Amino acid sequence: RKEVEQDPGxxxxxxxxxxxxxxxxxxxASQSFFWYRQDCRKxxxxxxxxxxxxxEDGRFTAQLNRASQYISLLIRDSKLSDxxxxxxxxxxxxxxxxFGTGTRxxxxx
Amino acid sequence: xxVISQKPSRDICQRGTSLTIQCQVDSQVTMMFWYRQxxxxxxxxxxxxxxxSEATYESGFVIDxxxxxxxxxxxxxxxxxxxxxxxxxxxxCSVAGTGATExxxFGPGTRxxxx
Numbered sequence: 001r002k003e004v005e006q007d008p009g010x011x012x013x014x015x016x017x018x019x020x021x022x023x024x025x026x027x028x029a030s031q032s033f034f035w036y037r038q039d040c041r042k043x044x045x046x047x048x049x050x051x052x053x054x055x056e057d058g059r060f061t062a063q064l065n066r067a068s069q070y071i072s073l074l075i076r077d078s079k080l081s082d083x084x085x086x087x088x089x090x091x092x093x094x095x096x097x098x099f100g101t102g103t104r105x106x107x108x109x
Numbered sequence: 110x111x112v113i114s115q116k117p118s119r120d121i122c123q124r125g126t127s128l129t130i131q132c133q134v135d136s137q138v139t140m141m142f143w144y145r146q147x148x149x150x151x152x153x154x155x156x157x158x159x160x161x162s163e164a165t166y167e168s169g170f171v172i173d174x175x176x177x178x179x180x181x182x183x184x185x186x187x188x189x190x191x192x193x194x195x196x197x198x199x200x201x202c203s204v205a206g207t208g209a210t211e212x213x214x215f216g217p218g219t220r221x222x223x224x
Binding site: 032034041042043044045046049087089091095096097098099100101102 | 110140150151152153154157201205211212213214215216217218220
């Protein structure tokens, strides 16, 4: 089993839709979780950190479910500019971040 | 977050040659990392660049192939040695945040094509 797993997508949604991605992790001792956004041919940019049960920033909500070992990212009122690949990352200790393969989101007019 | 720059931004190289990638940060940082992102794949950690000591390599990566220097707290280099087409990838450096050190911020990456 991979340490961090994501549905690669793509998720095709219309503008204004709500979309959610899940990310599962295998190390139950993990304490810190992150969502990054990566645009085509660009570096990953930190979107949200998730340290406890969840985090909300505007249209974006990240939640952590420790019992089932997954984190989720919810995007409300999707914009065209939200089209990107969303990478989940899990801090496993030893200063090491492990990334999922990313979920591609396409928001269409 | 720190401002991170990388040079070169891209390069096309012949197999058997070596390329050194530079990573410069605008402030002193304790932790610097080098990642590889192969086409259509996610990020894989190559090594942690340690200031004043040898880099710590992840499984599958060795110093002879990917020598790393970290002469001070704002600069690091990664060399891709004896390149083959399989080394074609994006190479990214990252730094850990000064507060929450598990948070990492990435440089713009170096896009390498080996012919």
